[in-house]
Amino acid sequence: MAADTRRESDVSRESDARHGSDAGGSARAAEPRTLGPIPVPSASRFRPLLGLFVPLALVVVWHALVTTGVFAAYQLPPPLRVAKTLYGMAASGELWGHVAITLQRVALGAGLGIVVGTVFGTLTGLSRTASDLLDPLLQSLKNIPSLAWVPLFLLWFGIGETAKVLLISVGAFFPVYLNLSTGIAAVDEELLEVAEVYDLGRVESLRRVVFPAALPDLLVGIRGGVGLAWMFVVAAELIAASQGIGFLLSDGRALARPDIIVGSILLFAFLGNCSDVAVKEVRNRVVGR
Amino acid sequence: MSSDADADVTPSSADGVDAATPTGEADPDSSTADPVLAVDDLRKRYDDTVALDGVDLAVADEEFVAVVGPSGCGKSTLLRVLSGLEAEFGGRVAVDGTDVRDGGSDAVGMVFQEPRLLDWADVRENVAVGLPSDVDPASPPARERVDDLIETVGLDGFAESRPDELSGGMAQRVSLARGLAYDPSVLLLDEPFSALDRLTKADQQDHLLDVWEERGTTVVLVTHDVEEAVYLADRVVVLSGQPGTVASVVDVDIDRPRDRADADLVALRREVTDALGR
Numbered sequence: 001m002a003a004d005t006r007r008e009s010d011v012s013r014e015s016d017a018r019h020g021s022d023a024g025g026s027a028r029a030a031e032p033r034t035l036g037p038i039p040v041p042s043a044s045r046f047r048p049l050l051g052l053f054v055p056l057a058l059v060v061v062w063h064a065l066v067t068t069g070v071f072a073a074y075q076l077p078p079p080l081r082v083a084k085t086l087y088g089m090a091a092s093g094e095l096w097g098h099v100a101i102t103l104q105r106v107a108l109g110a111g112l113g114i115v116v117g118t119v120f121g122t123l124t125g126l127s128r129t130a131s132d133l134l135d136p137l138l139q140s141l142k143n144i145p146s147l148a149w150v151p152l153f154l155l156w157f158g159i160g161e162t163a164k165v166l167l168i169s170v171g172a173f174f175p176v177y178l179n180l181s182t183g184i185a186a187v188d189e190e191l192l193e194v195a196e197v198y199d200l201g202r203v204e205s206l207r208r209v210v211f212p213a214a215l216p217d218l219l220v221g222i223r224g225g226v227g228l229a230w231m232f233v234v235a236a237e238l239i240a241a242s243q244g245i246g247f248l249l250s251d252g253r254a255l256a257r258p259d260i261i262v263g264s265i266l267l268f269a270f271l272g273n274c275s276d277v278a279v280k281e282v283r284n285r286v287v288g289r
Numbered sequence: 290m291s292s293d294a295d296a297d298v299t300p301s302s303a304d305g306v307d308a309a310t311p312t313g314e315a316d317p318d319s320s321t322a323d324p325v326l327a328v329d330d331l332r333k334r335y336d337d338t339v340a341l342d343g344v345d346l347a348v349a350d351e352e353f354v355a356v357v358g359p360s361g362c363g364k365s366t367l368l369r370v371l372s373g374l375e376a377e378f379g380g381r382v383a384v385d386g387t388d389v390r391d392g393g394s395d396a397v398g399m400v401f402q403e404p405r406l407l408d409w410a411d412v413r414e415n416v417a418v419g420l421p422s423d424v425d426p427a428s429p430p431a432r433e434r435v436d437d438l439i440e441t442v443g444l445d446g447f448a449e450s451r452p453d454e455l456s457g458g459m460a461q462r463v464s465l466a467r468g469l470a471y472d473p474s475v476l477l478l479d480e481p482f483s484a485l486d487r488l489t490k491a492d493q494q495d496h497l498l499d500v501w502e503e504r505g506t507t508v509v510l511v512t513h514d515v516e517e518a519v520y521l522a523d524r525v526v527v528l529s530g531q532p533g534t535v536a537s538v539v540d541v542d543i544d545r546p547r548d549r550a551d552a553d554l555v556a557l558r559r560e561v562t563d564a565l566g567r
Binding site: 190191193194195196197198199200201204208209212213215287 | 372373374394395397398399401403405407409410418419421422467470471
């Protein structure tokens with residue numbers, strides 16, 4: 001599973017790069033057009049909405065498949081039913097508790113993972129010895145699937161919040177560590193020579209040359225880390241939780257309520273996407289040049 | 290502010306008495322000529338290859354010296370040694386009487402072949418990299434000095450620009466301003482114009498002369514361009530290749546401003562070219 005999720009984060013990184021070049025292209029093409037006195041908004045402004053087109057079409061197909069009886073309603077509920085269930089839970093207030101606790105776990109876990117990943121990434125990026133000592137171990141630990149950690153974490157930390165947050169932080173740690181470590185180690189030798197010639201000193205050259213140069217890598221790592229935090233929160237909540245979206249998911253299975261299952265999955269997709277967009281926005285602001 | 294710093298440099302080197310230099314250990318060679326830069330019997334090898342073999346060079350205060358040689362003759366290695374980027378070498382290299390291994394390299398500024406700017410930082414921040422490490426770049430005098438340097442290299446109005454908004458020639462001038470930022474005793478330039486087109490190159494050369502005359506900096510320019518060397522320098526040191534040794538030294542006693550087509554200049558160009566064995 002971890003392998004899959006990692007591939008998933010790679011894909012998102014690629015699509016991101018493509019998106020960047022698209023944006024550049026459309027910005028160049030965007031010349032103000034007018035229709036008589038009325039300015040016509042350029043087509044590129046609506047481009048992001050294109051991404052909604054396929055999901056909406058899928059919902060229509062989904063609806064059609066269920067109503068025509070291709071899928072039985074107990075296996076796949078119609079989209080309206082899922083919407084109604086979610087709406088009902090939101091109206092009764094039940095949903096918000098689940099969403100809030102899941103968001104809290106992801107935020108704490110991702111935050112912890114990012115901090116620890118930054119520390120280790122800096123250490124191994126700067127010191128060849130630290131890298132030789134730690135990197136082989138961390139590289140093999142990263143291949144352990146999230147679900148494999150669960151029994152151990154339950155044994156060590158019980159079924160409370162600590163176990164969940166720590167499990168999520170394990171997921172968030174690796175992309176941050178890997179990207180930052182490589183980023184720091186790959187800082188242009190020529191710039192380091194500049195820092196040396198001008199006697200910036202260790203601390204100043206880190207602050208003024210190394211960290212700014214590796215910042216884009218750190219942000220890519222954070223984006224991957226937040227993505228993996230969402231993968232790991234499911235593992236944490238599926239197994240030992242009485243609240244959270246993951247709990248809702250397993251509860252839906254226990255109650256044979258496919259509308260709850262599908263609704264939870266959609267919630268994960270929605271929230272995960274929101275956090276990804278937010279991290280991407282932060283990155284564009286920081287690195288946007 | 291720059292004139293103050295210039296004044297700091299002049300007494301020690303011009304009068305030949307190390308009254309102002311705090312270097313406790315007076316070296317025997319500098320007592321007679323007291324060059325700003327003294328290279329004695331410099332030998333440098335990388336594994337099996339000998340890059341420099343017994344190079345001697347003395348550069349006086351406010352002198353402009355060009356070092357030419359075929360590629361692979363160790364020109365750049367020479368500058369790397371002078372700037373303190375090479376920890377191990379044989380012989381003695383001193384700036385202002387202090388060995389480069391004992392911090393003498395702190396007194397040199399370096400302009401690399403490529404601008405080597407921080408591409409996330411604006412021009413002001415890039416120039417500030419060259420300020421002495423005990424100066425807070427945010428302090429008003431430091432800021433004033435950086436802006437003054439930006440003006441000196443003709444980039445007023447570009448202080449807030451990023452390197453990717455500048456042309457190649459402009460980026461190289463940012464690098465020059467950075468090299469001047471702590472009023473170096475010696476400014477080293479490693480083929481700084483080799484990546485520029487012919488017209489820009491001529492402009493930048495004249496610009497460098499202006500800055501040199503205005504600020505009275507001592508300059509060592511490494512280049513493979515004989516025309517450039519003869520046009521700019523007071524003295525041209527010809528290195529012969531593999532291993533690098535000084536083949537000859539050609540004095541250019543022609544008043545500035547020089548005409549690139551001047552007959553004497555053309556004759557000297559030929560002399561340097563002959564010395565290169567071409």
